[in-house]
């Protein structure tokens with residue numbers, strides 16, 4: 203109505219349409235004889251977002267956050283797993299195998315996808331158990347996604363990890379740019395992803411964005427990484443008061459609560475290009491050892507008893523950063539974490555107790 207008035211009025215109307223990572227914003231400039239005014243019409247239209255590997259630890263929560271922001275139908279969750287009824291009822295879900303380039307192409311075209319959030323991967327401990335599959339999923343799959351993003355001019359997010367560092371890297375703190383040389387196939391594939399993404403950005407202008415996450419803690423089942431103990435301990439300790447930890451008590455690793463992790467992803471995806479000095483950033487919130495986590499948990503579960511039996515994951519953890527330096531992310535696009543160890547533990551205790559233990563459920 204207002205627009206119609208403006209169009210038929212005495213002022214001249216100029217419609218400006220800007221492309222912002224596939225997101226269209228329309229601004230109408232109305233010039234009257236006395237003044238010049240700017241009107242935004244109909245808000246910014248939402249990007250259409252495809253999440254690959256969406257039924258893992260991060261995917262469903264990420265879809266919830268983005269659907270809350272952009273609307274249910276703007277976010278398509280995908281994986282190769284048969285979804286639960288709850289997933290199907292919560293918004294669009296489709297089958298997408300990242301090893302099938304044509305299949306991915308069809309999805310991007312049919313759904314007019316603007317952003318890909320590429321979560322599919324085999325994590326560190328699982329990757330060591332099946333190296334050829336990890337090479338296929340983590341490297342060949344990534345090639346498909348990057349090439350597709352280039353062809354269709356998509357904004358693409360690929361998470362990297364503290365596992366992209368190795369025994370030659372400085373561990374406390376680990377800066378954004380330093381020696382990497384990881385010793386797991388997971389880490390090697392993530393360094394490859396970082397480098398090929400940066401290369402496509404410089405060579406073809408691909409809008410590649412990558413955050414190196416620390417261990418992410420949430421009540422959803424983790425996918426077989428080295429930091430999984432920091433999720434499992436809540437379930438075991440609240441159920442039985444006991445936990446056997448596969449890392450030594452003094453193994454310090456960087457960690458983050460899932461809300462911080464996904465907020466960092468969203469803030470980074472919407473950060474203006476000109477603020478990004480680089481395409482790959484470290485982000486973190488805290489660092490702790492199993493012993494420090496147990497001490498904090500003991501405030502909620504005084505009877506807790508934890509024993510330690512290190513396995514093959516100890517060697518992986520010993521080659522990873524202990525403290526992650528994320529000052530570049532804080533400086534360039536304003537990253538700030540909200541959850542420290544104390545807050546994280548009380549939230550996790552409440553969540554796991556109310557939503558799982560009291561209902562007789564587990565997260566696996």
Ligand SMILES: NC(=O)c1ccc[n+]([C@@H]2O[C@H](COP(=O)([O-])OP(=O)(O)OC[C@H]3O[C@@H](n4cnc5c(N)ncnc54)[C@H](O)[C@@H]3O)[C@@H](O)[C@H]2O)c1
Pocket residue numbers: 254255256257258259260261281282283298299300301320321322323324325339343361362363364414415416417418419423424425426427429
């Ligand atoms: N969870 C963490 O602590 C953490 C930390 C750092 C980085 N990351 C990264 O974040 C991403 C998501 O992690 P997550 O913990 O949710 O992983 P996850 O292991 O829980 O989920 C990965 C998903 O990928 C899917 N997948 C496997 N093969 C596939 C294929 N061929 N096609 C499509 N999907 C396939 C799996 O079915 C699974 O649901 C990964 O890339 C991981 O490296 C996670």
